[in-house]
Structure formats: C-alpha cells, structure tokens
Amino acid sequence: MLATSLLFAAPWSPASAQPPSAVQTELERLEREKEAALRPVIQASQQRLAQMQAEFTKAGRLDEAVAARDALEQLKTGNGEANRLAGTTWSRKPDNIPNKGYVKLLASGLAKSADGGWESAGLVTRWEHVGGRVVLLTIEKGRSDHLCEVWLFDPQWKSYKGFAFDGVRVEGSEAKEK
Structure with a gap:
C-alpha cells in the first residue's frame, strides 16, 4: 500500500495500515534471505548464458543460441512468483x-x-x-x-x-x- 501511495499520491495514513502478523514478517524475512543467497548464483548464470549465446551465434549454431537466449530471458523474469x-x-x-x-x-x-x-x-x-x-x-x-x-x-x-x-x-x- 505504501508503494502505491508513493507512485500515485493516493491517500494513505498509518491508521489505515494493519501491522503484519508474526508469521508474515518471518516469511518476508526468509524471502529476503533466499533472494540474497540466490542473487550471486543467478548473476553468474546470466553471465554464462549470455556468453553461451554469443559463442553459439558466432559459431552459426543458431538453435542453441536461441535456446541460450530464451533461458537467459526466463532467468531474468525473476523469482518463483514471477515465473508462476x-x-x-x-x-x-x-x-x-x-x-x-x-x-x-x-x-x-x-x-x-x-x-x-x-x-x-x-x-x-x-x-x-x-x-x-x-x-x-x-x-x-x-x-x-x-x-x-x-x-x-x-x-x-x-x-x-x-x-x-x-x-x-x-x-x-x-x-x-x-
């Protein structure tokens, strides 16, 4: 709700906000930890896929270059929710x-x-x-x-x-x- 308030200057007040439950707070903390742990792995994978795409394109192996490009795009779409x-x-x-x-x-x-x-x-x-x-x-x-x-x-x-x-x-x- 705060993000939408900032983007659209929609009315927002602390009184209208509900505090998150302890379970929701813990889930959000775990999600942040998961994203932080995966970030270097994802970045390395993206670099390798981009390198593979360039190599396959240069070698004229276009089907493999397209597959590398598609995998890179899928990886860039984000986490599991975005993939879902x-x-x-x-x-x-x-x-x-x-x-x-x-x-x-x-x-x-x-x-x-x-x-x-x-x-x-x-x-x-x-x-x-x-x-x-x-x-x-x-x-x-x-x-x-x-x-x-x-x-x-x-x-x-x-x-x-x-x-x-x-x-x-x-x-x-x-x-x-x-």
Whole structure:
C-alpha cells in the first residue's frame, strides 16, 4: 500500500495500515534471505548464458543460441512468483470502465491486452514482479503520461487490487485462457 501511495499520491495514513502478523514478517524475512543467497548464483548464470549465446551465434549454431537466449530471458523474469505468473491471464476491471478486460502476462515480460486494444493503440506494456505480492505494469512506448499500474495480490495469488494507469482503483482475478 505504501508503494502505491508513493507512485500515485493516493491517500494513505498509518491508521489505515494493519501491522503484519508474526508469521508474515518471518516469511518476508526468509524471502529476503533466499533472494540474497540466490542473487550471486543467478548473476553468474546470466553471465554464462549470455556468453553461451554469443559463442553459439558466432559459431552459426543458431538453435542453441536461441535456446541460450530464451533461458537467459526466463532467468531474468525473476523469482518463483514471477515465473508462476508468466503465461497467466487476469481479469482487469478499473473503477471507471464498466466491462472487464483481460491482461496476459507473458514470460518475456510483456503484458498484452487480450482484445489487442493496448497494442492497436501503439502501447508496449511490460510487467515485473517487484517484490512481495506486488506486480508493476509499465508502459514503455506509446504515451508519455499515466505510465504505471500497480497490482497488490492477495496471499493466495488468486486476485489483486491496485491502481490503474490513470490512478483509479483496479481489481481482477486469474482467468481462464483468453
């Protein structure tokens, strides 16, 4: 909630915040330790995969170069939650839009609107798991304002609430393939 307050200047007060439970605090601490321990291994793996991609490309072994590139991209998508979210489709209902839309989170880090509306408008949208239960959607190309959307997932990763690109509240849940 604090991240969304900072990004969108949404009203926030300490009175509206609920303290985390002892279990949640311990889980977050363990997650930070896990990420810190894995960071050097992941960085070394990324360097080796990039080196392999370059070597295979130079040797004309394009299938292997593509496989190395794909593995590198998968590794760059982040931790287990990001990998779990990759390829999923989510309903998306901002407060100011009466009908639900759908967003697909691709393994490449791109986010696509199921009806093609974002793409037909020239928008290039990326998604990123930024930590905890927070996903950030960012418009990289196609407009110069209203560039971020924040989703805060429930503890079971079944639904989210947050703020849409234009700052209105948004919510959604996992959907069947669209």
